[in-house]
Amino acid sequence: MPDWVEHVVWWQLQPLQFTGAPPAADGELVHRLRHVEGWLDHVVELGCSGIALGPVFASETHGYDTVDHLRVDPRLGDGDDLDALLRAAHDRGLRVLMDGVFHHVGRSHPAFAAVLEQGPGAPTASWFRLRWPAGEWRPGVQPDADVFEGHGALVALDHGQPAVVDHVAQVMTHWLDRGADGWRLDAAYAVPTSFWAQVLPRVRAAHPEAYVVGEVIHGDYARIVAESGMDAVTQYELWKAVWSSLEQANLFELAHALDRHDGFLGSFVPLTFVGNHDVTRIASRLDDLGRLPHAVVVLFTTGGTPSVYAGDEQAFRGVKEDRAGGDDAVRPAFPAGPAELSPLGAGTQALHQELIGLRRRHPWLHRARTSRVHLTNTRFVYEAAADGQRLLVALSLDESPAVLPAAGATAVLAGVGTLRDAGTGRAAVELPARGWAVLGV
Numbered sequence: 001m002p003d004w005v006e007h008v009v010w011w012q013l014q015p016l017q018f019t020g021a022p023p024a025a026d027g028e029l030v031h032r033l034r035h036v037e038g039w040l041d042h043v044v045e046l047g048c049s050g051i052a053l054g055p056v057f058a059s060e061t062h063g064y065d066t067v068d069h070l071r072v073d074p075r076l077g078d079g080d081d082l083d084a085l086l087r088a089a090h091d092r093g094l095r096v097l098m099d100g101v102f103h104h105v106g107r108s109h110p111a112f113a114a115v116l117e118q119g120p121g122a123p124t125a126s127w128f129r130l131r132w133p134a135g136e137w138r139p140g141v142q143p144d145a146d147v148f149e150g151h152g153a154l155v156a157l158d159h160g161q162p163a164v165v166d167h168v169a170q171v172m173t174h175w176l177d178r179g180a181d182g183w184r185l186d187a188a189y190a191v192p193t194s195f196w197a198q199v200l201p202r203v204r205a206a207h208p209e210a211y212v213v214g215e216v217i218h219g220d221y222a223r224i225v226a227e228s229g230m231d232a233v234t235q236y237e238l239w240k241a242v243w244s245s246l247e248q249a250n251l252f253e254l255a256h257a258l259d260r261h262d263g264f265l266g267s268f269v270p271l272t273f274v275g276n277h278d279v280t281r282i283a284s285r286l287d288d289l290g291r292l293p294h295a296v297v298v299l300f301t302t303g304g305t306p307s308v309y310a311g312d313e314q315a316f317r318g319v320k321e322d323r324a325g326g327d328d329a330v331r332p333a334f335p336a337g338p339a340e341l342s343p344l345g346a347g348t349q350a351l352h353q354e355l356i357g358l359r360r361r362h363p364w365l366h367r368a369r370t371s372r373v374h375l376t377n378t379r380f381v382y383e384a385a386a387d388g389q390r391l392l393v394a395l396s397l398d399e400s401p402a403v404l405p406a407a408g409a410t411a412v413l414a415g416v417g418t419l420r421d422a423g424t425g426r427a428a429v430e431l432p433a434r435g436w437a438v439l440g441v
Helices: 003-007 033-037 040-046 079-091 110-121 162-177 193-206 221-228 236-247 251-265 289-301 343-361 363-367
Strands: 010-013 050-053 057-059 066-072 095-100 104-106 151-156 182-185 211-214 271-273 305-309 369-375 379-386 389-396 402-405 411-415 418-420 428-431 436-440
Touching: 003 363, 033 079, 040 343, 066 079, 066 162, 079 095, 095 162, 095 211, 104 110, 162 182, 162 193, 193 211, 193 221, 211 221, 221 251, 236 251, 236 271, 236 289, 251 369, 251 379, 289 343, 289 389, 289 436, 305 343, 343 363, 343 411, 363 379, 369 402, 379 402, 389 402, 389 428, 428 436
Parallel strands: 010 050, 010 305, 050 095, 066 104, 095 182, 182 211, 271 305
Antiparallel strands: 057 066, 104 151, 369 379, 379 389, 389 436, 402 428, 411 436, 418 428
């Protein structure tokens, strides 16, 4: 993993939806990426140090049905607009992560369009896993093709074909040449690890400092990282435990997940998050918004490369639904600039700024392991430690003030708490109702 990743806090956004682009390609060139530039100062003020872009390449609808990996979606602008965004981000010290959809393509992608037009003899027929009707092919006869999770509009690539390896390596290298700093690999869990093991060495030969993280929802995280050569995968196990343990007031679930998380940190540093473009927002997931700060505290005081989904720092709400258009509520259009945000989100933004600041002052937290100090259903004190440094984190879900053990604690670094017998083995911290504090030791 490149050294610079230790210091990254990503701000993730979906450019097509963020900028209010039409839901389907309309052939019109509109320079909407400039809208994203208007939010870069907000990213810096929040304390984040990178932007993780959703798909920006030409597609049919939502961005994940790519039709040209080497061309910016006209609904967002053109190559010059993306170059300008990369420069503007880098001028502010922000890294840029691209989103690569390499498991499948849209049906109008030229490689698949050639198959529909030319039949089994098309030069790109080998790119796909196809089954043709019996008999001689004639124009208009279409094959049955493997697709992504039952979505007929998303035609799966054949990752065992050298031409597909060549194509993906070319695309990834091209955009790193243009100034991107790394890649998120969409649906990496559905692609054989042997494919990435062929692609990534070629990419890194030209860009050894590139960061590559795969979207992996379930499976053997450590094995996938080891076999693929990716730097990291997404930590969905911890995401699930964070909101579930807070919603159910069962902090044993969180503690168990952190034990698992420590195991992953032995071989790689996962991408951590409490929200992204594919899940219900944390402010909607929790019935009690008084527990939302606890989720943010866990994100920034445990090992991992943290990512904030745009709007979560303002306590945006949105429920993902399992239907066509079910992502719309969690992928809203954003106003022209931060000045147009509702003042109701200011408190949650200040919370993020406080904790991101703490995280960046303690970069060793990137690889920190946690150990339990005190645990009940509604109270949890854990130690985060790495490189000879440590912090204590105290969480309480109780509806009344609580006193939690904090042996050795010397100061309250973030949150609200009253420290008793500081610096001694008898040290304890008094938290307000539903309180939290990060303590120096």
